[in-house]
Amino acid sequence: MTIKEIITVPDEILKKVSNPIEKIGSDEKKLINDLFETMYHSNGIGLAAVQVGILKRVLVVDVSSKNEKKQPIALINPVIKNLSDEMSVYEEGCLSIPETFVEIERPKICEIEYIDEKGSKKNLKCDGLLSTCVQHEINHLDGKLIIDHLSKLKKDFIIKKISKIKKNPDRVVV
Ligand code: ZN
16 A cells, blocks of 8 residues: 555646546555555545546545544445435535635535445445535545635635745745
8 A cells, every 4th residue: 555645736637527437456446545545644534536646536535533443435436316405514624725624515415326346336325524525525526626615816815825835945944
């Protein structure tokens, strides 16, 4: 397993739509393992393949809390089948957008159809944090980020701020 570098805004790849996976071979299995490794290493609860530069429709999530048993789920070609009318709000962060949190309202419950690592078709009913996390990650597969929920002005401001952080070298006082 390899910890991959996570791509951050304003990299254009994050805006691209990922392609469906046609068959699950050793490359796809390795990708899933790398995604889990990278997500746990970064203390994230979800990661999509595009965030490590691979435009394939696969994502991993684990919303278990620190003291709980791990609950890793890999979703291949996930499709939203149903969304509840009831909404919930979370302040969402994103591993691809450092130091930024956006309050986003999403359907509280979502039903997903996907393929698991063994190639079986599965259904998953997600509620609360898992629902928000899965919707956030599926947005990644369609090139949509949490800052796309904001006005253009706010979005530009955040991207500018992050680009500056990236450009500045480490500051040292000697
Ligand atoms: Zn994200």
